[in-house]
Amino acid sequence: MKNIADQTDHAGLLKGGHDDRAAQDFAFTLRNIVTSDLMPANRVVYDRRVAPAFRRATGAAPATPAQVRQGMGADSWYKFYLSARRTSQELIWSSVIPAVERGTPTAPTAPAGGSVTLAPADFVPPRYISAIDIHCMPGGYCADRGDGDEAAGAVYDRGVYLYMSGLMGPMNDAVGQLAARWLQSRLPGFAPANILDLGCGVGHSTLAYAGVWPDAELHGLDCGAALLRYGHRRAEALGVPVHFQQGDAEHTPYPDASFDLVTSHIVLHETSTRALPAILKECHRLLKPGGVMLHIDQPRFDDSDPYATFLQENETYYNNEPFWRQYRRIDLAAVAEKAGFATDAIDSDILSAAVVQQSQNNEKAAPDAAARKRGFSVLLARKSA
Numbered sequence: 001m002k003n004i005a006d007q008t009d010h011a012g013l014l015k016g017g018h019d020d021r022a023a024q025d026f027a028f029t030l031r032n033i034v035t036s037d038l039m040p041a042n043r044v045v046y047d048r049r050v051a052p053a054f055r056r057a058t059g060a061a062p063a064t065p066a067q068v069r070q071g072m073g074a075d076s077w078y079k080f081y082l083s084a085r086r087t088s089q090e091l092i093w094s095s096v097i098p099a100v101e102r103g104t105p106t107a108p109t110a111p112a113g114g115s116v117t118l119a120p121a122d123f124v125p126p127r128y129i130s131a132i133d134i135h136c137m138p139g140g141y142c143a144d145r146g147d148g149d150e151a152a153g154a155v156y157d158r159g160v161y162l163y164m165s166g167l168m169g170p171m172n173d174a175v176g177q178l179a180a181r182w183l184q185s186r187l188p189g190f191a192p193a194n195i196l197d198l199g200c201g202v203g204h205s206t207l208a209y210a211g212v213w214p215d216a217e218l219h220g221l222d223c224g225a226a227l228l229r230y231g232h233r234r235a236e237a238l239g240v241p242v243h244f245q246q247g248d249a250e251h252t253p254y255p256d257a258s259f260d261l262v263t264s265h266i267v268l269h270e271t272s273t274r275a276l277p278a279i280l281k282e283c284h285r286l287l288k289p290g291g292v293m294l295h296i297d298q299p300r301f302d303d304s305d306p307y308a309t310f311l312q313e314n315e316t317y318y319n320n321e322p323f324w325r326q327y328r329r330i331d332l333a334a335v336a337e338k339a340g341f342a343t344d345a346i347d348s349d350i351l352s353a354a355v356v357q358q359s360q361n362n363e364k365a366a367p368d369a370a371a372r373k374r375g376f377s378v379l380l381a382r383k384s385a
């Protein structure tokens with residue numbers, strides 16, 4: 001198991017003192033027990049108790065995620081698991097917040113040359129982000145107390161490290177590394193002069209691109225002001241110049257044909273049926289001719305396995321991820337085509353890594369086709385030259 005001490009220190013990170021770390025260690029360990037031990041036991045309960053009872057009552061095994069949910073919902077072990085899961089999630093945030101409230105971040109010693117630009121005062125973040133505390137993070141992504149407030153960013157940075165059991169790596173950047181390195185191998189000659197990361201949060205994935213294309217100018221856009229202020233401090237402290245901008249990925253402030261590469265990482269599943277096509281259209285508008293769009297996120301549901309889908313849908317039912325369920329049924333290539341990309345310029349793949357297993361509710365990754373369907377899915381599209 002990873003350790004809470006392994007997260008890379010930097011000027012913005014507020015891990016707190018001894019008592020904070022003890023509380024964070026407890027939350028981290030409980031989360032690991034829930035995902036690594038309790039969660040897999042659901043399958044045993046399902047196979048040995050729930051499915052046979054459902055079969056006896058109805059004459060057939062559960063055939064849909066809804067039928068699996070109906071059977072599991074009545075089982076006392078599953079109810080215990082759900083309550084432990086939700087409690088461990090809430091404990092993550094409550095173990096992190098006191099250190100952030102008390103802490104004072106330090107200034108980076110040598111500025112890296114990035115910037116942060118907030119939207120005009122009348123900016124309204126999209127309701128699918130502002131109306132709900134996604135992943136149960138108190139206040140959500142858009143919490144902002146003004147005047148240099150960075151709290152949402154500091155809470156997110158430490159909280160995600162604990163939440164993902166450290167599997168995102170010491171820099172919380174496993175998904176960005178996965179995407180950037182996949183793109184580099186897929187398009188070996190591609191060397192973007194500038195890159196825009198939509199829904200960049202505190203820049204976890206954005207910074208990974210500096211390792212692959214060190215000469216590229218990096219931009220990150222998000223709707224959360226406090227995330228961006230913190231992201232700016234973090235990027236400067238880590239010596240990577242990034243230009244952060246507050247805005248809505250559906251209609252950004254950049255002119256047409258501004259970027260060689262427009263990306264997003266684990267963002268689209270948090271948007272909405274209406275917003276997602278608008279974001280892909282915006283990507284098309286923002287790209288220079290020949291430019292590349294790259295999104296990495298959860299894969300489509302494997303409809304041949306109703307139990308796996310049922311388990312995944314728990315993110316919507318119990319972790320404040322309203323769009324997760326619907327997102328995973330969308331044909332992204334078809335949406336990209338409607339956004340203006342030519343059919344033969346659209347490519348996709350499924351990528352695996354340790355972080356994927358955690359994100360997929362610890363479904364064990366066997367080296368077979370079914371496991372491949374459970375990696376992270378990448379959508380690549382190139383604008384006509």
Ligand SMILES: C[S@@+](CC[C@H](N)C(=O)[O-])C[C@H]1O[C@@H](n2cnc3c(N)ncnc32)[C@H](O)[C@@H]1O
Nearest residue numbers: 141199200201204205222223248249265266267
């Ligand atoms: C799960 S976080 C991922 C953050 C980051 N991409 C990463 O890899 O660490 C999703 C982010 O998308 C942002 N987001 C979602 N919809 C957005 C939109 N329409 N405009 C701007 N940001 C958005 C949220 O504010 C949040 O920071």
